[in-house]
Amino acid sequence: MTSNSKNTAHAQKVSRRQMLRTGTIGAAAVAASTVMTARHAAAQSGTTTRELDGKTAFVTGGARGIGLASAEEFAKAGANIVLFDIATPNMPHVSYALPSRADLATAQARIEALGAQCMTYRGDVRNLEDQQAAMRRAVDRFGSLDIVLANAGVGHAGAIEDVTAGEISTLYEVNVGGYMKTTQAALPHLRTAGGGRIIYISSGLSRTGNGIFGSYGATKWAVNGFAKSAALAYGRENIMCNVVAPGLVRTPFADNEAVLRAVLPNAENPTFDDVSAAIASGSTLGIGHHEVEDIAKAVMWFASDATKRMTGEVMDVSYGDAARSVG
Ligand SMILES: NC(=O)c1ccc[n+]([C@@H]2O[C@H](COP(=O)([O-])OP(=O)(O)OC[C@H]3O[C@@H](n4cnc5c(N)ncnc54)[C@H](O)[C@@H]3O)[C@@H](O)[C@H]2O)c1
Structure with missing residues (x-):
């Protein structure tokens, strides 16, 4: 020997x-x-083992939109799902309706219809204790926490000089503070699991200035910076932190009167498709928006085995706008 x-x-x-x-x-x-x-x-x-079998994914803002579509991708890959959402239609300083409790229940039913286990938690990402309690409950039920999607966000359209103090606080506390608290709450559980993924949703507006979405866009620049810092801080612990930056996506977040009127002020009754057509006329790919499934597939990629050694990335899904960004 x-x-x-x-x-x-x-x-x-x-x-x-x-x-x-x-x-x-x-x-x-x-x-x-x-x-x-x-x-x-x-x-x-006759079924096969799926890529996320036995894993648990925690999705903030999971009651609808990009969060729900991403949760569906995780569920199809075999993950247990936690949908965390404020589920309160009227949120102060937000100009469009958020989903209701009933919408959250419908989202849960959609996940369960895919054969996945799903729990919901009504909470506010601005509240660290809410997220800690939800994650503890998830680990008690499913045994671990492996994938976290920081997605809950609110929007604002309008001139920089018109944004109110309440709107500024709400934008930063949800879009930036909320993501930071999601990260803080998740870290102990991801460590226990031996590593994991945190995926942050920012925006194409994190890549460039914008005259209509300046206040909101600034929160998304902050997300990219924070995610890169988290990647540096936790890479050695096998926690991968990446960003998906979508262009315009058809959800109530963008398909609402405040956004449509701000983007097309001269149109009588602007629709989402009018705005999409205006973007399409100048876009790299000749399309002006994405559907939620396009974004969800990019999110799923950052949860998959293919990206187990990738961190600190910002991936644009924005009809080719990445070709114009400097970063
Ligand atoms: N739709 C777009 O065009 C677009 C483009 C780029 C980036 N984004 C980003 O994608 C993310 C998801 O947006 P969406 O289009 O699916 O919007 P959406 O309004 O359809 O969904 C957002 C979800 O977040 C939840 N939420 C909001 N504030 C919350 C809080 N304080 N605590 C817990 N939950 C809260 C809402 O209830 C809702 O279910 C956001 O971060 C948004 O900034 C959207």
Whole structure:
């Protein structure tokens, strides 16, 4: 036996002794046999093991829009889902309606219809304790937390000189502070899981200045910066932090009177498709918006095995606008 193989054999014995002492060998054997049984059952039933089987994904702003579509992608890949949402239609300093409790229940039903387990939690991302409580409940039920989508956000359209103090506070506390608190609440659980993913939704408006969305856009520049700092801080702990930056997406966040009138002030009754057509006329790909599924697929990529060694990235999904951005 060479000294190298002696060392390896010794290390294996020590590690086996440690596992016996701590009881982890029993747990590991049980876990392995459970996986085998699940795989065997899947093979028997003609289904295959999916990429996120056994993982749990926590989605802020999951009651509708990009959050819900991303949760559906995670669910299709086998993850357990937690939808965290304020689910309160009238939010002070926000000019359009947010979803209701009933919308959150409908979102849960959509996830469950895909065969995934889903729990919901009504809370505010501005409140760290809400997010900590929701994550604790998720770990109690599903056993771990592996993927976090920081997505809950609010918008604002209008001239910089007109934005009110209440709107400024709300934009920053939700879009920036909320993402920071999501990160803080998630870190202990991701560490326990041996690593994980945090995916942040920013915006194409995080890449350039904009005369209509200046106040909102600034919050999204902040998201990119924060996500890169989180990537640096937690990379060695196997926690990957990446950003998806969407262009215009068809959701109530963009398809509302305040946004449509601000973008097309001279149109009598502007519609979302009018705004999309205006963007399309100058866009790289000749289209002017995305559907939520386009964004959800990019989000899923950052949760997948393909990106297990990628962090600090900002990926644009913006009809080719990335070709114009400097970053
Ligand atoms: N739709 C677009 O054109 C577009 C483009 C770029 C980026 N984004 C970003 O994508 C994200 C999702 O937007 P969307 O288009 O799906 O919007 P949406 O309004 O359809 O969904 C946002 C969700 O966040 C929830 N939410 C808002 N404030 C919350 C709070 N304080 N606590 C908990 N939940 C809260 C809402 O209830 C809602 O369910 C946002 O961060 C937004 O800034 C949207």
